[in-house]
């Protein structure tokens with residue numbers, strides 16, 4: 001921490017980098033701290049690949065950063081309820097894959113290069129600690145993602161999640177899948193991009209090893225994919241309350257996922273992190289505009305949160321019933337109906353930002 005800098009940011013992940021770039025472009029002298037030894041986000045998860053819904057062109061325009069080199073259209077994403085599958089209408093959902101971490105092809109590499117070019121300074125191996133809290137300079141931005149200890153030290157409500165993860169090189173790209181089963185409250189999914197994959201089975205409760213074995217067995221039978229290098233991890237998501245989204249907290253500016261700008265249904269965080277990176281920077285030079293933008297992007301959060309908690313979690317344990325419903329309608333009719341629904345109604349609860357699902 002140094003008083004000589006105009007703005008201090010904790011977290012050199014995607015949102016912290018976007019904030020730093022925007023502030024540097026506005027003439028601020030920025031220093032970014034991260035607990036990791038280098039850029040690329042949390043090393044527990046990264047390198048990784050994510051699948052997300054995003055309007056790349058409009059988001060690039062909003063940020064003033066061309067994101068098109070690192071976002072790749074998703075070409076296949078079967079959605080399984082147990083053993084039954086339907087194919088979501090990807091063209092309507094604006095689904096893309098993106099790589100995180102410090103490989104040359106990642107989003108973080110693109111952002112870090114731009115931040116460095118603009119003169120942003122970095123302090124790695126420099127974690128935010130509880131004892132720093134009382135003496136942080138004005139306008140300090142916190143962009144620490146999904147790290148439970150930071151939620152704890154700031155007293156932010158969060159939900160604990162648990163997951164089995166596997167990642168590494170693989171011989172395909174831009175393919176994903178989603179698997180819904182009673183063994184987890186959320187889902188199993190694989191994302192792939194730049195011949196790298198990230199596989200995650202996650203839940204809001206502990207996941208037994210035998211649940212992982214069930215998922216692995218499913219993957220081999222339906223997708224012909226098998227990997228052995230699984231590790232068990234746990235993290236935080238700001239989805240513990242309908243009031244989670246907040247731009248300011250205890251005199252600090254929150255930025256990225258820790259600000260609560262996350263899709264409360266699928267837990268997509270990429271778009272919210274990118275746009276709130278810009279909004280957090282704006283909070284330094286135009287506070288009232290930043291508040292307006294933050295509220296605009298997150299205005300469907302509460303609805304999404306309530307849908308997930310009051311409706312979805314009630315029917316979610318009955319996967320047999322969901323599977324039966326899907327087969328009753330028929331998988332190809334499901335695809336057509338989903339396309340119609342999302343084209344016409346655009347599910348106004350869901351994602352913050354510019355993805356088609358959340359614009360309206």
Ligand SMILES: Cc1cc2nc3c(=O)[nH]c(=O)nc-3n(C[C@H](O)[C@H](O)[C@H](O)COP(=O)(O)OP(=O)(O)OC[C@H]3O[C@@H](n4cnc5c(N)ncnc54)[C@H](O)[C@@H]3O)c2cc1C
Nearest residue numbers: 011013014015035041051127128144145256257268269270
């Ligand atoms: C396993 C997993 C899979 C996901 N899959 C998807 C997906 O497929 N699609 C999607 O849209 N979203 C997904 N998400 C969510 C998405 O990754 C996050 O919402 C997004 O990366 C958050 O960006 P951020 O800038 O807020 O934080 P991050 O990019 O995570 O950056 C946070 C930074 O803060 C640093 N940090 C943490 N603690 C401290 C500290 N005490 N002091 C200093 N620095 C600190 C970290 O090292 C890191 O560099 C996934 C998340 C996880 C964990």
